[in-house]
Each structure stands twice: as C-alpha cells, then as structure tokens.
C-alpha cells in the first residue's frame with residue numbers, strides 16, 4: 184500500500200495478495216487507522232493510503248533499512264521511563280547485539296552522573312542500542328566518540344548544518360547542544376558483556392518546548408532549519424552510518440575514526456576546565472589518544488582523561 188500511496192486498492196486485491204479474508208483486511212485497516220495512518224475507503228474502489236503518521240514504528244524504521252544488525256530488532260514504546268534502562272534489562276536477558284529500544288517520550292530520560300534528559304513526545308529521537316563488542320573495557324570510551332562522529336556526519340550530510348563535537352559526548356550546533364550520548368556498560372576486568380549506547384537528538388522542538396533552564400543552552404534541528412524534520416529517514420541514516428563506523432572500529436581500532444573526530448571537534452585548542460575524579464583541572468585541550476581520551480596540558484603537566492565533564496572557557 185505504501186508503494187501505491189494515493190491510489191486505491193480493492194479489498195479483494197489486498198485479501199488475495201495477503202492471503203487473508205476480506206474481513207481480516209478490514210480489521211487490519213481499522214488497526215492501522217488507530218495507529219494514526221490515514222486511509223480512505225470508498226465503496227466499489229477500495230482503500231487508499233493518504234498519510235503515514237510521523238511515528239517511529241519499527242515497520243517504518245525497518246523498511247529499506249540496509250544494516251546487518253543495528254535496528255534489525257526494535258522494541259518500540261510510546262512512553263517509557265528511560266530507553267537505556269529498558270535496553271539494559273533486555274541485554275541482561277540475552278537480547279542480541281544491534282537490538283534497539285526506541286520511544287516517542289521518556290518520563291525519566293537520563294544524562295550522565297544522574298543528570299536528566301528532557302525527552303518530550305515526538306520532539307526528538309530517544310533510543311538505546313545493545314552492543315556486545317569483543318574489546319577490553321578500557322577501549323569502550325571510543326564507542327561514545329565514534330557515535331558522535333556518526334551523528335555529526337549525518338547531521339552535516341543530510342541537513343547541511345555545522346555540527347560540532349564537544350568531548351566526550353555532546354553535539355553542538357550554533358553554540359547550543361542538540362545531541363547527547365550516554366554510554367553505559369557491564370564488564371568484568373578484561374571483557375565487556377554489553378554496552379548500552381543511548382542517544383538523544385532534539386529534532387522538532389520549538390524554543391518554548393524546552394524548560395526555561397535549557398532555553399539558552401539547547402537547540403533542535405527544526406529551530407536551526409526552520410522546518411519540521413521527518414525522524415524516520417534520519418534514524419535509518421544514523422543506524423547505517425553507525426554500523427559502518429562500529430565495524431571499522433572493531434576491525435581497525437579507533438585510529439581511523441579519530442581523524443574524523445578531530446576534523447569535527449570544538450574542544451581541541453581550547454582553554455578547558457575538566458571536572459573529573461572529584462577535582463577540577465584547568466588547562467588547554469591539546470589532543471585525543473588512540474582510545475578517545477582527552478589530553479589536557481595543565482600547569483601540573485599533561486593529563487589524560489577517559490571521562491569527565493568539560494567546560495570550554497572563552
């Protein structure tokens with residue numbers, strides 16, 4: 184029906200094509216309408232698909248998706264507390280690498296260190312991916328960085344925006360945050376059991392949709408482009424790009440991706456304040472290591488951070 188959008192197909196044709204009764208066809212049409220698909224039915228002519236809802240239904244995300252595993256299994260929620268939390272529960276139950284948990288709304292979206300992530304209904308992309316990389320835990324921070332590279336590349340190539348990466352997990356456009364990444368993992372000393380890669384991207388927020396404390400700090404694609412953006416194609420492109428970079432990382436390590444990260448970053452060369460290990464360090468961010476750690480030239484000498492909160496000082 185999607186391929187024939189705007190054209191009528193008779194109930195008989197659909198029933199023959201789907202090998203179900205005409206009553207069953209009618210029931211499915213009603214179920215689709217309840218999900219927000221607009222379908223016109225005319226006696227003697229049949230059914231005509233008019234409009235597909237802008238929702239992140241697995242069937243929509245998986246149509247034409249050319250990945251090997253990322254997004255090939257999707258758990259969809261209209262509302263959930265946190266997709267990272269649900270993905271973790273699924274990973275504990277042995278769900279496969281590449282399984283995605285996606286929601287239209289999160290009631291307790293999480294940032295790092297107990298912070299919150301504002302995730303209202305349909306305004307963005309809130310998703311988590313289960314990964315099971317056979318790498319040592321010390322290499323895991325690279326996954327956050329390669330995800331930022333995948334997202335920044337998609338934002339640049341599909342929307343022609345100047346997306347910049349702030350170490351370690353943020354993407355900024357026009358000086359405001361548009362995307363945050365929360366990577367959590369379960370590992371023993373030398374092997375990762377699973378990584379939960381959580382990504383939040385602000386898509387169709389209007390300025391008034393943000394709580395007042397975020398209004399000067401956050402931005403959405405709609406605010407930058409001045410138009411609504413369809414989330415389905417964006418998510419598909421992101422899955423494809425992410426899987427390609429993740430595969431590259433597993434085969435060749437972070438070095439190749441490091442170059443791309445450097446080309447799109449807004450942290451290196453800047454005066455920074457790093458909040459890590461319960462202390463605050465000041466200095467100039469000078470490099471990232473082959474594992475994605477941030478190297479800062481401080482008055483006490485060069486220091487490398489594998490995690491931490493960076494404030495850019497202008």
Ligand code: BT5
Pocket residue numbers: 264265266267268289291292293294295296298299300301302308309310311352353360361362363364365381382383384385397400401402
């Ligand atoms: C992050 O934390 O940036 C990671 C955000 C990850 C969110 C995704 S959504 C899907 C998945 N499921 C989850 O539960 N989480 C992940 P952090 O660097 O700690 O930044 C958090 C800070 O960003 C907050 O303290 C706010 O100041 C700000 N913030 C909150 N919501 C925002 C939004 N929608 N846009 C921009 N900034 C926001």
